[in-house]
Amino acid sequence: MLRREVLKVLAAVPLVAGAAARAGSAEAGGGPLMAGSAARVRRGDTGWPSQARWEALRQQTGGRLIAVRSPLEECYNAPDSAACREVFKELKNPYFIGDQVGLTQTSGWIDAWTFQPSVYAVAAETTADVVAAVNFARENNLRLVIKGGGHSYLGRSNAPDSLLIWTRRMDAVVAHDGFVAQGCAGQAAPQPAVSVGPGAIWGRTYNEVTTRRGRYVQGGGCLTVGVAGLILAGGFGSHSKQFGTAAANLLEAEVVTADGQPRIANACTNPDLYWGLKGGGGGSLGVVTRLTLRTHDLPNSFGGVFATITALSDGAFRRLIRRLIAFYADNLFNPHWGEIVTLRPGNRMDIQMAFQGLDQQQAEAIWRPFFEWVVALMPQDFAYQLAPTIRSIAAQHRWDPAFLKAYVPGALLMDDRPGAPADNVFWAANLAEAGHFIFGYESLWLPTALLQREQQGALADALTKASRLGPVEMHFQKGLAGGSEPARAAARDTAMNPKVLDAFTLAIIGGEGPPAYPGLAGHAPDPTTARKSAAAVGTAMAALKRLAPDGGCYFAESNFSESGWQQAYWGLNYPRLAAVKQKYDPTGLFFVHHGVGSEGWSPDGFTRAAAESR
Numbered sequence: 019m020l021r022r023e024v025l026k027v028l029a030a031v032p033l034v035a036g037a038a039a040r041a042g043s044a045e046a047g048g049g050p051l052m053a054g055s056a057a058r059v060r061r062g063d064t065g066w067p068s069q070a071r072w073e074a075l076r077q078q079t080g081g082r083l084i085a086v087r088s089p090l091e092e093c094y095n096a097p098d099s100a101a102c103r104e105v106f107k108e109l110k111n112p113y114f115i116g117d118q119v120g121l122t123q124t125s126g127w128i129d130a131w132t133f134q135p136s137v138y139a140v141a142a143e144t145t146a147d148v149v150a151a152v153n154f155a156r157e158n159n160l161r162l163v164i165k166g167g168g169h170s171y172l173g174r175s176n177a178p179d180s181l182l183i184w185t186r187r188m189d190a191v192v193a194h195d196g197f198v199a200q201g202c203a204g205q206a207a208p209q210p211a212v213s214v215g216p217g218a219i220w221g222r223t224y225n226e227v228t229t230r231r232g233r234y235v236q237g238g239g240c241l242t243v244g245v246a247g248l249i250l251a252g253g254f255g256s257h258s259k260q261f262g263t264a265a266a267n268l269l270e271a272e273v274v275t276a277d278g279q280p281r282i283a284n285a286c287t288n289p290d291l292y293w294g295l296k297g298g299g300g301g302s303l304g305v306v307t308r309l310t311l312r313t314h315d316l317p318n319s320f321g322g323v324f325a326t327i328t329a330l331s332d333g334a335f336r337r338l339i340r341r342l343i344a345f346y347a348d349n350l351f352n353p354h355w356g357e358i359v360t361l362r363p364g365n366r367m368d369i370q371m372a373f374q375g376l377d378q379q380q381a382e383a384i385w386r387p388f389f390e391w392v393v394a395l396m397p398q399d400f401a402y403q404l405a406p407t408i409r410s411i412a413a414q415h416r417w418d419p420a421f422l423k424a425y426v427p428g429a430l431l432m433d434d435r436p437g438a439p440a441d442n443v444f445w446a447a448n449l450a451e452a453g454h455f456i457f458g459y460e461s462l463w464l465p466t467a468l469l470q471r472e473q474q475g476a477l478a479d480a481l482t483k484a485s486r487l488g489p490v491e492m493h494f495q496k497g498l499a500g501g502s503e504p505a506r507a508a509a510r511d512t513a514m515n516p517k518v519l520d521a522f523t524l525a526i527i528g529g530e531g532p533p534a535y536p537g538l539a540g541h542a543p544d545p546t547t548a549r550k551s552a553a554a555v556g557t558a559m560a561a562l563k564r565l566a567p568d569g570g571c572y573f574a575e576s577n578f579s580e581s582g583w584q585q586a587y588w589g590l591n592y593p594r595l596a597a598v599k600q601k602y603d604p605t606g607l608f609f610v611h612h613g614v615g616s617e618g619w620s621p622d623g624f625t626r627a628a629a630e631s632r
């Protein structure tokens with residue numbers, strides 16, 4: 019990749035940046051930054067902090083330092099016990115997983131990562147708790163991990179022999195009528211916004227902003243994903259073509275950097291850090307302790323289009339895909355439309371599209387020619403497994419648990435633990451991912467050029483070929499081509515790969531199984547099945563990559579073994595992002611797999627990589 023460029027940038031910044039960081043450290047009362055030891059300490063090493071030191075941290079954090087216990091211990095001790103069966107039942111409840119310091123939403127990934135709990139965690143409730151944990155990790159040369167919603171597919175929120183900062187309890191959601199970022203008075207007009215704690219999940223945030231206050235905030239699709247993790251990754255939701263990425267809606271963050279200093283980052287104060295936080299990837303630049311997001315006027319209604327069509331031959335399926343591409347290019351490639359079309363083995367197309375800014379009649383009129391074409395070729399070519407359904411609802415009910423439970427009960431599942439809040443709901447569509455074990459997973463941004471009429475045949479061929487091997491999901495809301503101009507302009511000013519602006523969709527291909535943990539009797543992954551699936555995912559994606567060899571992919575939803583990840587995630591922005599990293603975290607306290615600057619470390623983040631191997 020741009021390795022030489024990156025190294026040049028890194029070489030240029032450290033002295034100034036290091037000095038600035040040290041100055042910040044002194045102000046905060048934190049210890050000096052370590053000069054950069056060759057290796058972090060592990061439990062059992064002589065340098066591992068004594069019990070007395072851990073106890074001091076516990077005191078400093080008001081007793082919120084906890085020795086991490088994973089519910090899986092029940093299973094390792096007694097795999098056949100009722101207690102273990104109960105744990106595996108609960109692993110299909112994302113709220114249960116989210117409430118466990120010793121679990122993550124993805125249980126692991128074959129030949130990539132295996133879930134391993136931290137030794138200790140600070141269950142932070144305040145910024146001061148986070149400061150104490152950051153200083154402790156730096157002063158004791160520990161591997162530090164940050165976990166919010168715990169939904170990282172790539173295992174970025176767990177590591178063995180580490181100290182975890184767990185933000186689950188920092189979940190306040192506070193709306194503002196007229197927010198002005200610190201230091202921006204006189205430069206920016208007050209605007210409606212919402213400040214969210216890093217441990218909040220999107221479901222609760224939507225409930226506060228949309229259900230209770232009738233405003234719109236751009237977040238993600240899954241209700242139990244963490245707010246901070248999604249924004250720092252970039253973040254897309256059903257209506258991102260209209261409202262932009264979640265990151266581009268960030269007005270201000272409070273972030274504790276490696277020197278233990280809580281800093282404000284916005285357009286007027288630490289603007290370089292602010293830019294890096296917007297899509298530069300979670301866990302790399304500091305611990306975010308508060309995020310303030312722009313809110314928007316709520317459209318009148320939101321709607322969805324649902325249908326499942328089976329083609330009765332391979333040729334008919336290819337014609338269906340070709341037709342859908344042309345239909346998308348002519349009718350849906352605009353800010354109104356987002357969400358997913360999935361092409362499955364067995365010649366099945368699942369349509370689950372979302373719209374805003376249109377009423378139900380308008381949506382029906384738009385789709386009528388497409389569905390009429392399908393019906394005209396029945397029964398010889400196509401059959402409906404789910405006949406087209408087009409619905410819209412008042413926008414304020416879009417994420418309203420009580421309304422959805424009453425009127426679309428099949429769409430939701432509940433947190434079924436005794437005493438769980440009634441608002442603890444999640445989309446039934448996300449059930450498969452609760453606790454899942456990944457076999458293979460890749461994503462690719464597909465450029466707009468592929469929508470040109472003369473390219474549509476080649477795209478249909480590649481999609482048909484890929485769908486023989488596994489489900490190919492096209493997430494149209496995860497590319498900003500065709501989006502509104504404000505959404506595109508705001509995304510341009512983030513660290514994400516600029517290719518997201520030219521992409522009409524993010525293609526995702528994955529294979530997964532139920533929760534699995536290597537070495538756990540009765541629940542170990544089957545490596546043969548997993549590797550076969552992983553190989554199929556790779557072959558399927560290769561068919562698409564031939565059309566878009568440099569398409570790039572999304573940091574949060576990508577291949578664990580992505581080659582040239584710096585370029586794929588951030589493209590031309592990587593050198594600038596690496597400079598921000600070097601300025602605010604010159605010794606590499608913050609490490610995540612394929613995060614900015616991680617090329618300077620061993621894959622597990624414990625040992626500095628030799629310069630020549632970087």
Ligand SMILES: Cc1cc2nc3c(=O)[nH]c(=O)nc-3n(C[C@H](O)[C@H](O)[C@H](O)COP(=O)(O)OP(=O)(O)OC[C@H]3O[C@@H](n4cnc5c(N)ncnc54)[C@H](O)[C@@H]3O)c2cc1C
Nearest residue numbers: 166167168169170174175216239240244247254300301306
């Ligand atoms: C079921 C499911 C559905 C998803 N749907 C979408 C979607 O619709 N749109 C989309 O864009 N993405 C989606 N994602 C991807 C998701 O946005 C990312 O995985 C996101 O990073 C998860 O954030 P988290 O806080 O839940 O996870 P975590 O695993 O807790 O954190 C993810 C990363 O962010 C870091 N991090 C967390 N909190 C902080 C903090 N306070 N400060 C600094 N770093 C922090 C962690 O260290 C880790 O590196 C989905 C993922 C899953 C599993």
